[in-house]
Amino acid sequence: MIDRMQKAGSRPAYGDPMPPPLNRQGIESAQTLIRKLAEHFIGTDEGRVLRECDRLLSVLDVIPDSSGERQRARGLRLRHLRTNEPRYAECTGDRTFARAFVADAKHYLRHRSQYDDRQTGTPLLDPWRSIAHIIELCGGEVPHLDTIRRDIRK
Structure with a gap:
Protein backbone atom coordinates (compact mmCIF):
# COMPACT_ATOMS: atom_id res chain seq x y z
CA MET A 1 0.00 0.00 0.00
CA ILE A 2 2.80 2.43 0.85
CA ASP A 3 4.53 1.86 -2.50
CA ARG A 4 1.29 2.53 -4.37
CA MET A 5 0.63 5.69 -2.35
CA GLN A 6 4.13 7.01 -3.07
CA LYS A 7 3.65 6.43 -6.79
CA ALA A 8 0.12 7.83 -6.96
CA GLY A 9 0.64 10.71 -4.55
CA SER A 10 -1.05 11.05 -1.20
CA ARG A 11 -4.40 9.55 -2.22
CA PRO A 12 -5.08 5.89 -1.42
CA ALA A 13 -6.04 3.59 -4.28
CA TYR A 14 -9.40 1.85 -4.48
CA GLY A 15 -9.50 -1.05 -2.04
CA ASP A 16 -6.77 0.24 0.25
CA PRO A 17 -7.72 0.13 3.93
CA MET A 18 -8.80 3.48 5.33
CA PRO A 19 -7.78 4.54 8.82
CA PRO A 20 -10.63 5.21 11.25
CA PRO A 21 -11.64 8.86 11.70
CA LEU A 22 -9.86 10.86 14.38
CA ASN A 23 -11.49 11.26 17.76
CA ARG A 24 -10.78 13.80 20.49
CA GLN A 25 -9.28 11.21 22.88
CA GLY A 26 -6.67 10.11 20.33
CA ILE A 27 -5.70 13.70 19.59
CA GLU A 28 -5.32 14.53 23.28
CA SER A 29 -3.12 11.48 23.92
CA ALA A 30 -0.94 12.45 20.92
CA GLN A 31 -0.65 15.98 22.34
CA THR A 32 0.46 14.57 25.70
CA LEU A 33 3.20 12.54 24.02
CA ILE A 34 4.35 15.52 21.96
CA ARG A 35 4.52 17.73 25.07
CA LYS A 36 6.63 15.13 26.91
CA LEU A 37 9.00 14.94 23.95
CA ALA A 38 9.18 18.73 23.67
CA GLU A 39 10.36 18.98 27.30
CA HIS A 40 13.61 17.25 26.28
CA PHE A 41 14.28 19.67 23.42
CA ILE A 42 13.73 23.06 25.08
CA GLY A 43 15.42 25.88 23.18
CA THR A 44 16.16 23.87 20.03
CA ASP A 45 14.64 23.74 16.58
CA GLU A 46 13.20 20.31 17.35
CA GLY A 47 11.46 21.69 20.42
CA ARG A 48 9.91 24.52 18.41
CA VAL A 49 8.72 22.03 15.79
CA LEU A 50 7.14 19.85 18.48
CA ARG A 51 5.40 22.87 20.04
CA GLU A 52 4.05 23.81 16.60
CA CYS A 53 2.77 20.24 16.14
CA ASP A 54 1.02 20.48 19.50
CA ARG A 55 -0.56 23.79 18.51
CA LEU A 56 -1.78 22.41 15.18
CA LEU A 57 -3.28 19.35 16.88
CA SER A 58 -5.14 21.57 19.35
CA VAL A 59 -7.02 23.36 16.56
CA LEU A 60 -7.77 20.20 14.58
CA ASP A 61 -11.47 19.66 14.00
CA VAL A 62 -12.71 16.16 14.71
CA ILE A 63 -15.54 14.55 12.77
CA PRO A 64 -18.11 13.32 15.29
CA ASP A 65 -18.87 9.58 15.37
CA SER A 66 -22.66 9.45 15.42
Whole structure:
Protein backbone atom coordinates (compact mmCIF):
# COMPACT_ATOMS: atom_id res chain seq x y z
CA MET A 1 0.00 0.00 0.00
CA ILE A 2 2.80 2.43 0.85
CA ASP A 3 4.53 1.86 -2.50
CA ARG A 4 1.29 2.53 -4.37
CA MET A 5 0.63 5.69 -2.35
CA GLN A 6 4.13 7.01 -3.07
CA LYS A 7 3.65 6.43 -6.79
CA ALA A 8 0.12 7.83 -6.96
CA GLY A 9 0.64 10.71 -4.55
CA SER A 10 -1.05 11.05 -1.20
CA ARG A 11 -4.40 9.55 -2.22
CA PRO A 12 -5.08 5.89 -1.42
CA ALA A 13 -6.04 3.59 -4.28
CA TYR A 14 -9.40 1.85 -4.48
CA GLY A 15 -9.50 -1.05 -2.04
CA ASP A 16 -6.77 0.24 0.25
CA PRO A 17 -7.72 0.13 3.93
CA MET A 18 -8.80 3.48 5.33
CA PRO A 19 -7.78 4.54 8.82
CA PRO A 20 -10.63 5.21 11.25
CA PRO A 21 -11.64 8.86 11.70
CA LEU A 22 -9.86 10.86 14.38
CA ASN A 23 -11.49 11.26 17.76
CA ARG A 24 -10.78 13.80 20.49
CA GLN A 25 -9.28 11.21 22.88
CA GLY A 26 -6.67 10.11 20.33
CA ILE A 27 -5.70 13.70 19.59
CA GLU A 28 -5.32 14.53 23.28
CA SER A 29 -3.12 11.48 23.92
CA ALA A 30 -0.94 12.45 20.92
CA GLN A 31 -0.65 15.98 22.34
CA THR A 32 0.46 14.57 25.70
CA LEU A 33 3.20 12.54 24.02
CA ILE A 34 4.35 15.52 21.96
CA ARG A 35 4.52 17.73 25.07
CA LYS A 36 6.63 15.13 26.91
CA LEU A 37 9.00 14.94 23.95
CA ALA A 38 9.18 18.73 23.67
CA GLU A 39 10.36 18.98 27.30
CA HIS A 40 13.61 17.25 26.28
CA PHE A 41 14.28 19.67 23.42
CA ILE A 42 13.73 23.06 25.08
CA GLY A 43 15.42 25.88 23.18
CA THR A 44 16.16 23.87 20.03
CA ASP A 45 14.64 23.74 16.58
CA GLU A 46 13.20 20.31 17.35
CA GLY A 47 11.46 21.69 20.42
CA ARG A 48 9.91 24.52 18.41
CA VAL A 49 8.72 22.03 15.79
CA LEU A 50 7.14 19.85 18.48
CA ARG A 51 5.40 22.87 20.04
CA GLU A 52 4.05 23.81 16.60
CA CYS A 53 2.77 20.24 16.14
CA ASP A 54 1.02 20.48 19.50
CA ARG A 55 -0.56 23.79 18.51
CA LEU A 56 -1.78 22.41 15.18
CA LEU A 57 -3.28 19.35 16.88
CA SER A 58 -5.14 21.57 19.35
CA VAL A 59 -7.02 23.36 16.56
CA LEU A 60 -7.77 20.20 14.58
CA ASP A 61 -11.47 19.66 14.00
CA VAL A 62 -12.71 16.16 14.71
CA ILE A 63 -15.54 14.55 12.77
CA PRO A 64 -18.11 13.32 15.29
CA ASP A 65 -18.87 9.58 15.37
CA SER A 66 -22.66 9.45 15.42
CA SER A 67 -25.05 11.02 12.94
CA GLY A 68 -26.78 12.96 15.74
CA GLU A 69 -23.49 14.55 16.73
CA ARG A 70 -22.72 15.36 13.08
CA GLN A 71 -26.14 16.99 12.67
CA ARG A 72 -25.63 19.03 15.85
CA ALA A 73 -22.15 20.11 14.70
CA ARG A 74 -23.51 21.08 11.26
CA GLY A 75 -26.30 23.08 12.90
CA LEU A 76 -23.85 24.93 15.14
CA ARG A 77 -21.60 25.80 12.20
CA LEU A 78 -24.52 26.87 10.02
CA ARG A 79 -26.01 29.09 12.75
CA HIS A 80 -22.57 30.59 13.38
CA LEU A 81 -22.19 31.39 9.68
CA ARG A 82 -25.69 32.83 9.47
CA THR A 83 -25.21 35.23 12.36
CA ASN A 84 -21.54 36.19 12.00
CA GLU A 85 -20.94 36.42 8.26
CA PRO A 86 -22.25 39.63 6.66
CA ARG A 87 -23.11 37.84 3.42
CA TYR A 88 -25.40 35.40 5.20
CA ALA A 89 -26.78 37.89 7.74
CA GLU A 90 -28.55 39.67 4.88
CA CYS A 91 -30.55 36.51 4.07
CA THR A 92 -34.11 36.95 5.29
CA GLY A 93 -35.25 33.32 5.50
CA ASP A 94 -33.96 29.79 5.84
CA ARG A 95 -34.47 29.07 2.16
CA THR A 96 -32.44 32.06 0.93
CA PHE A 97 -29.66 31.25 3.40
CA ALA A 98 -29.62 27.61 2.25
CA ARG A 99 -29.40 28.65 -1.41
CA ALA A 100 -26.57 31.11 -0.67
CA PHE A 101 -24.70 28.47 1.35
CA VAL A 102 -25.05 25.82 -1.38
CA ALA A 103 -23.82 28.30 -4.00
CA ASP A 104 -20.78 29.14 -1.84
CA ALA A 105 -20.11 25.46 -1.08
CA LYS A 106 -20.17 24.56 -4.77
CA HIS A 107 -17.91 27.53 -5.51
CA TYR A 108 -15.50 26.38 -2.79
CA LEU A 109 -15.35 22.85 -4.19
CA ARG A 110 -14.69 24.13 -7.72
CA HIS A 111 -11.97 26.59 -6.63
CA ARG A 112 -10.63 24.75 -3.61
CA SER A 113 -6.96 25.29 -4.49
CA GLN A 114 -7.39 29.07 -4.21
CA TYR A 115 -8.64 28.92 -0.61
CA ASP A 116 -6.72 25.97 0.88
CA ASP A 117 -3.33 26.19 2.53
CA ARG A 118 -0.76 24.24 0.51
CA GLN A 119 0.81 22.59 3.56
CA THR A 120 -2.26 21.60 5.58
CA GLY A 121 -4.88 21.34 2.84
CA THR A 122 -7.41 23.26 4.92
CA PRO A 123 -8.84 26.71 4.21
CA LEU A 124 -7.16 29.68 5.86
CA LEU A 125 -10.09 32.11 6.04
CA ASP A 126 -13.03 31.59 8.36
CA PRO A 127 -16.08 31.41 6.09
CA TRP A 128 -14.35 28.88 3.84
CA ARG A 129 -13.08 26.92 6.85
CA SER A 130 -16.63 26.55 8.17
CA ILE A 131 -17.98 25.65 4.73
CA ALA A 132 -15.26 23.01 4.30
CA HIS A 133 -16.03 21.54 7.73
CA ILE A 134 -19.76 21.31 6.96
CA ILE A 135 -18.99 19.60 3.65
CA GLU A 136 -16.73 17.18 5.53
CA LEU A 137 -19.51 16.45 8.03
CA CYS A 138 -21.76 15.59 5.07
CA GLY A 139 -19.35 12.99 3.73
CA GLY A 140 -17.53 15.27 1.30
CA GLU A 141 -20.66 16.40 -0.54
CA VAL A 142 -22.58 19.65 -0.57
CA PRO A 143 -25.61 19.20 1.72
CA HIS A 144 -29.10 19.35 0.27
CA LEU A 145 -31.21 22.49 0.80
CA ASP A 146 -33.64 20.62 3.07
CA THR A 147 -30.76 19.26 5.17
CA ILE A 148 -29.44 22.78 5.71
CA ARG A 149 -32.86 24.14 6.63
CA ARG A 150 -33.45 21.25 9.07
CA ASP A 151 -30.04 21.65 10.72
CA ILE A 152 -30.52 25.40 11.22
CA ARG A 153 -33.75 24.84 13.13
CA LYS A 154 -32.37 22.20 15.50
